[in-house]
Amino acid sequence: MLTKPLEQTYFIIDFDSTFTKVEALDVLGEISLIGRPDRDDVLDQIRTITDRGMAGELSLAQSLEQRLRLLNAHRDHLPALIETLMTKVSDSFQRNRSFLSEHADQIYIVSSGFKEFIVPIVTALGVKEDHVFANTFEYDEKGNIVGCDCENPLATDGGKVKLMRSLQLDGDVYVIGDGYTDYEIRESGLANRFYAFTENVLRPSVVEKADYVSPSLDDFLFDNKLSRSHSYPKSRIKVLLLENVHPVAVHLFEQEGFSVEIRKGALDEDELIEAIRGVHILGIRSKTNVTQRVLEHADRLITIGAFCIGTNQIDLTACSERGIAVFNAPYSNTRSVVELAIGEIIMLIRNVVSKSNKMHEGVWDKSANNSFEVRGKKLGLIGYGNIGTQLSVVAEALGMEVYFYDVVDKLALGNARKCRTLEDLLAVSDIVSLHTDGRKDNKNLIGAREFGLMKEGVIFLNLSRGHIVDIPALVEAIKSGKVAGAGIDVFPYEPKTNSEEFINELRGLPNVILTPHIGGSTEEAQENIGTFVPGKLLEYINNGSTYGSVNFPELQLPLLKESHRLLHIHRNVPGILSQLNQIFAKHHINIKGQYLKTDEHIGYVITDIAKEYDEDVVAELRNVENTIKFRLLY
Numbered sequence: 001m002l003t004k005p006l007e008q009t010y011f012i013i014d015f016d017s018t019f020t021k022v023e024a025l026d027v028l029g030e031i032s033l034i035g036r037p038d039r040d041d042v043l044d045q046i047r048t049i050t051d052r053g054m055a056g057e058l059s060l061a062q063s064l065e066q067r068l069r070l071l072n073a074h075r076d077h078l079p080a081l082i083e084t085l086m087t088k089v090s091d092s093f094q095r096n097r098s099f100l101s102e103h104a105d106q107i108y109i110v111s112s113g114f115k116e117f118i119v120p121i122v123t124a125l126g127v128k129e130d131h132v133f134a135n136t137f138e139y140d141e142k143g144n145i146v147g148c149d150c151e152n153p154l155a156t157d158g159g160k161v162k163l164m165r166s167l168q169l170d171g172d173v174y175v176i177g178d179g180y181t182d183y184e185i186r187e188s189g190l191a192n193r194f195y196a197f198t199e200n201v202l203r204p205s206v207v208e209k210a211d212y213v214s215p216s217l218d219d220f221l222f223d224n225k226l227s228r229s230h231s232y233p234k235s236r237i238k239v240l241l242l243e244n245v246h247p248v249a250v251h252l253f254e255q256e257g258f259s260v261e262i263r264k265g266a267l268d269e270d271e272l273i274e275a276i277r278g279v280h281i282l283g284i285r286s287k288t289n290v291t292q293r294v295l296e297h298a299d300r301l302i303t304i305g306a307f308c309i310g311t312n313q314i315d316l317t318a319c320s321e322r323g324i325a326v327f328n329a330p331y332s333n334t335r336s337v338v339e340l341a342i343g344e345i346i347m348l349i350r351n352v353v354s355k356s357n358k359m360h361e362g363v364w365d366k367s368a369n370n371s372f373e374v375r376g377k378k379l380g381l382i383g384y385g386n387i388g389t390q391l392s393v394v395a396e397a398l399g400m401e402v403y404f405y406d407v408v409d410k411l412a413l414g415n416a417r418k419c420r421t422l423e424d425l426l427a428v429s430d431i432v433s434l435h436t437d438g439r440k441d442n443k444n445l446i447g448a449r450e451f452g453l454m455k456e457g458v459i460f461l462n463l464s465r466g467h468i469v470d471i472p473a474l475v476e477a478i479k480s481g482k483v484a485g486a487g488i489d490v491f492p493y494e495p496k497t498n499s500e501e502f503i504n505e506l507r508g509l510p511n512v513i514l515t516p517h518i519g520g521s522t523e524e525a526q527e528n529i530g531t532f533v534p535g536k537l538l539e540y541i542n543n544g545s546t547y548g549s550v551n552f553p554e555l556q557l558p559l560l561k562e563s564h565r566l567l568h569i570h571r572n573v574p575g576i577l578s579q580l581n582q583i584f585a586k587h588h589i590n591i592k593g594q595y596l597k598t599d600e601h602i603g604y605v606i607t608d609i610a611k612e613y614d615e616d617v618v619a620e621l622r623n624v625e626n627t628i629k630f631r632l633l634y
């Protein structure tokens, strides 16, 4: 928080690696040294000198003089430098242009860089030209840059301190910068606070001296309750990703400026309770159970991403009741499951597994007994959703006859035939493949009775969820010969990590392919999921859109432009919308757009309002009875 009124507070901002992402003289070197065989070596030398200067190991005069000599630059290189720097303005400065222009009277740029390139960049974002204090180049008669104006205090050691003394600012002075010379202003007593700016570079020796660390300008503005582009600094949004989620997802969240923690395996309930505190976004796969108990400890959780299809591991009702939106990737790995199922059907019906095992023991058993083609065989699909339908199409292409049974009336694709009952499907199929979702009611859907109804010598596949099949009944059916071959990818209990032993009664049985829940584990699928799910989570976090959520009323919203967006999640009881609108009316709030969608548990109201609003409104909206969660987007 500011300690003096805004008009009596001055913001002294560094240029290189603070206002811009880069050191301008490094960029100038990249331009001026083009074509030189030793370019990379010289650029390395320039960077080393810059870093030593910034860390306080070299005097400023030494650092400037040595770098200018190595640069060999010319006046004609400056337009290209300015053009490049324009694209390198720090992201949070770009986002907060309005702060720079609205408070131009309080903002000064104090830099040991050069006005020739600083002025065009900072004035384009609203800073006043006469508030820029920096060096100027000296040129020879051919336009070569040969040095700098030595009379300028900023060209000398302790230059920023001398300059600040001469400014005689009457009020509080806050310095924002990444370098040691910025800290020196505070050390000299000419500033009240020094904020180490770490968005582009983190210098431990500078951070150590800082009063505060600002990972971005958003953080600085948030901490001082100043006008800003984001209601909450992105660096403070914590993302926890479990179960080896693809690195592309980590990259996407980091690119957004969020703080990301990753863990390789799944966590059990107590471990997750410990880890979930302070987390805003949780990313899991099929093995992490998000229970009511876990959610009771999720003090900051806004949204959960299931980086897979199944969401049966998440207590969706409890999430809705707490206003936590859950998203998954319903299509990204379906093809991978289908390909594995087809491969397994062929391997099992040809008895390849047993033959291969024997070969490894030195047994040559060439025969056609119990080996069949898939062409013309009857494939029975239980569950005709995204995977079942895709498998149906691919299997038909191989010449199989497809039958399916689904609890919902589904359109048959191609020549597939719908079965009226599960019993009808079991009676007709040579191969039975399970593709239902993992809802609790489906526990032991396939047990002794169902195996009894199948054909003798049936091939059985489960690549859906482990609890849907009664494993002792399957073991019995395999031992009796009823099931001639089985492909099982999912199990009622699955090891949490790769170092835990897999214990199951199916181990060691003949013509059984056991796979460690890898139906969706291909490079392609994981990368697809790693891009898709963060896309959904970011749309929700940044824009409020819930399109594709598995537990929230779905709303696809227009992008937020020149408005604030109020997101209100409440228990679905009558009268909430009118209460919200009464509050808006009372405060003369200009509503620019409003959207409402409800489901049986919750209502979701989005209201876009003009940027100028009375802060009391927010408190009143939060206090509306039956409010579950409230967020404000800038």
Ligand SMILES: NC(=O)c1ccc[n+]([C@@H]2O[C@H](COP(=O)([O-])OP(=O)(O)OC[C@H]3O[C@@H](n4cnc5c(N)ncnc54)[C@H](O)[C@@H]3O)[C@@H](O)[C@H]2O)c1
Pocket: 309, 310, 311, 330, 333, 334, 337, 382, 383, 384, 385, 386, 387, 388, 405, 406, 407, 408, 435, 436, 437, 438, 442, 445, 463, 464, 465, 489, 490, 517, 518, 519, 520, 521
């Ligand atoms: N092994 C893996 O790695 C892997 C990968 C992806 C998906 N899966 C699992 O595969 C299964 C299918 O995925 P999907 O994307 O096709 O799901 P989906 O939701 O699109 O389809 C499931 C279908 O099953 C039907 N259904 C539910 N209960 C049924 C029942 N008792 N009898 C008949 N039909 C029933 C539903 O009506 C729905 O049409 C899910 O359990 C999913 O979690 C596993």
Ligand SMILES: O=C(O)[C@H](O)COP(=O)(O)O
Pocket: 285, 286, 287, 307, 308, 309, 310, 311, 333, 464, 517, 518, 520, 521
């Ligand atoms: O639900 C799914 O998509 C599959 O079961 C895959 O789960 P996984 O991401 O944990 O492998």
